[in-house]
Amino acid sequence: MKRILTAAQMKQADRNTIETMGVPSLVLMERAALSCVEELQNGTWDTGKVLAVCGPGNNGGDGAAIARILKTKGVDAELFCLGNPEKYSEGMRAQKKIAENYGVREVKNPDFREYTVIIDAIFGIGVSRPLAGEYRRAVEAICASGVPVLAVDIPSGIHTDTGEVLDAAVKARATVTFACAKPGLLFDPGKRYAGEVLVRDIGIGFDAGEEETPWYGSVEKEDLDRFLTRTPMGNKGTFGKVLVLAGSGAMCGAAVLCARAVLASGAGMVKVVTEERNRTPLFCALPEAMADFWKEDEPLPEEALLQDLAWADAVVAGPGLSKSRTAKELLVFTVQHTEVPLVLDADALNLIAEDAEILSGCRAEKILTPHVGELARLLHMTIAECQRDPAGSAGRAAEKYQACCVRKDSVTVTAEEGREQYYINTSGSSALATAGSGDVLAGITGAFAAKRQCEKNEKKISLAKTAALAAYAHGKAGEAAEEKSSASYVTASEIIRGLQSI
Ligand SMILES: NC(=O)C1=CN([C@@H]2O[C@H](COP(=O)(O)OP(=O)(O)OC[C@H]3O[C@@H](n4cnc5c(N)ncnc54)[C@H](OP(=O)(O)O)[C@@H]3O)[C@@H](O)[C@H]2O)[C@@H](O)CC1
Ligand SMILES: [K+]
Known part of the structure; x- marks a missing residue:
């Protein structure tokens, strides 16, 4: 049996790991980023020029960490950040600063077609409403570019619990998702946007509310x-x-x-x-x-x-x-x-x-x-x-x-x-x-x-x-x-x- 977690249950598991087990949030983020980098370096991706597109939350933080780790491995990786910097999550703020310290270049108006891989780190399980404005424009431009996309945790714009498209969503070649699959990665249309779903352990200490409903699982x-x-x-x-x-x-x-x-x-x-x-x-x-x-x-x-x-x-x-x-x-x-x-x-x-x-x-x-x-x-x-x-x-x-x-x-x-x-x-x-x-x-x-x-x-x-x-x-x-x-x-x-x- 494999457990599948909703956004609320995954957030509770994250919180449990950080607050009760004592694993710092940045450590989890580092492991999340490393698992994405490992996927990108498995020989099936052309990492000639990589762009991490980051949103204002912790999903964006993952993206900034991925760009920085790639850079330390000699990959030409850049950042494109969306949203108001004043509203960045703590994790995103910290990761963006670290990326800057490592000399990762931030671009303002990228031509997505110039890249060989795009990292979709706009929204993860924290997406809360349909995409509009700069977010929607970025998602549409990423889709139009035809460049292979690795989605971080879930393709941006896909509803974590239902798989619905929130007006616009990134179509990924693969999605690295953390700890457990989410219903939105398995239901249509989310499943079609996610591409290959790779579940990666990042050390989440579970207490996702086993008794909590709705309960989702898949038999194996x-x-x-x-x-x-x-x-x-x-x-x-x-x-x-x-x-x-x-x-x-x-x-x-x-x-x-x-x-x-x-x-x-x-x-x-x-x-x-x-x-x-x-x-x-x-x-x-x-x-x-x-x-x-x-x-x-x-x-x-x-x-x-x-x-x-x-x-x-x-x-x-x-x-x-x-x-x-x-x-x-x-x-x-x-x-x-x-x-x-x-x-x-x-x-x-x-x-x-x-x-x-x-x-x-x-x-x-x-x-x-x-x-x-x-x-x-x-x-x-x-x-x-x-x-x-x-x-x-x-x-x-x-x-x-x-x-x-x-x-x-x-x-x-x-x-x-x-x-x-x-x-x-x-x-x-x-x-x-x-x-x-x-x-x-x-x-x-x-x-x-x-x-x-x-x-x-x-x-x-x-x-x-x-x-x-x-x-x-x-x-x-x-x-x-x-x-x-x-x-x-x-x-x-x-x-x-x-x-x-x-
Ligand atoms: N917790 C941890 O330590 C770990 C977390 N991890 C990673 O973090 C991800 C979850 O992070 P998260 O909870 O910060 O949510 P995230 O998906 O980044 O988005 C929230 C931000 O987006 C905004 N926003 C939402 N929808 C919007 C819209 N339509 N249009 C515009 N804005 C919108 C929202 O703003 P608000 O709704 O508050 O106005 C908020 O600012 C998770 O998927 C995983 O990748 C891993 O690294 C493991 C450790
Ligand atoms: K994402």
Whole structure:
């Protein structure tokens, strides 16, 4: 697990390091600057002529220190300072003076195109409002110059907590950020402005308010490996049995992809409940699956369904299900009779968006896996509103539907009701944006929820972390598939195959 800190939490950690642990602020700044210099000297940057563009706060102080350290290493480094010197932070004032003492030249009206690298040290986590005046002009000129930019802590103009552009922002080739990633570096559009994000330890003594909300984190490969470890004593019945309710007459593929993903994600068994017309294609495509069938406009096979629901350790409902009258009856029946974790995806979400009453009386733990369009329908908001606030919109759906919500987008966020906790997914690429990819994620999520259901209580992780691990595995599988071809050619079946390589 990696913690991700908001601006307020990072400031508290800085304060704790300085005031409680006793590390002077200038020492932290020196370490911050050195970590940027190390990046600049790794051989991938042309440091022929470097300009550090500094704002009035401590981010500017970092920039001045970087220019000075570069100068001592024989690099032609200059400073361009913005803002009223009377309002400089103590750190910026001190660093600017030290840079002067070392003979770093300060320029007044630079032509940014003359430089080989620009250090963006205008604003860091202290940015407090949209950029205007000289700041905005500088940011726009830096962007227009086309010169590679190294951003210090966060690209100037990106909101630290949401990733929003505050009217204008620097587009960096890479960002060296201190101690922890920040949400704004991981969410779009901040993620695209940050370039490669390099998290560097500068000796922050943590007390970022562990209990404080909102809490952000990201799961890592080690978390996934730990979760997927199988006990040698287990058998196919103890690794998780998943019931998949998917596929209407025209949508057998969704059922097949989802069920295949279940099996490829470590579940012991899968059973598919699908429309009668899918009988032959399902068994041809997936001989490992067991199945039960329902017929459009005929009574549900309730006895068989009750047995299936009692057998399952987790249930996935929705992929390719359609919104037909019988599909809705099936969903309502499932919701009312499921006691194990229930993953609701695609048409199940569309039916719920139209009639939230479907979920009334549900006793199961629920995981909703909407893409942003489905989320907007669930929340009766616009897509743009949901996009502006990735964590908030996921959290709102979790609260509204008393569930765990996996908000699928270029950056997937998982939230759980009752806690202001968010998992930001760091794996994946545009390769995942392909037909059937959502069916695969639903299957992985079902398999992981079933595995968790089979764990002894003391080993059980939260439902949100389980869902976050599924999103992470899905992203990693997409990356593995992309390595074999290219993002444009990856299909959902290849994402499933990619699961074997993570
Ligand atoms: N604490 C430490 O010791 C360490 C800190 N470190 C570094 O410091 C950074 C945080 O420093 P910081 O808190 O001083 O904030 P920073 O981002 O420089 O900006 C604040 C200044 O900008 C101003 N301002 C803001 N928005 C504005 C706008 N739109 N337009 C105009 N002005 C605006 C704001 O003015 P005000 O809002 O008060 O009017 C204030 O003057 C952090 O990201 C890291 O790089 C590391 O070296 C590790 C040790
Ligand atoms: K910056």
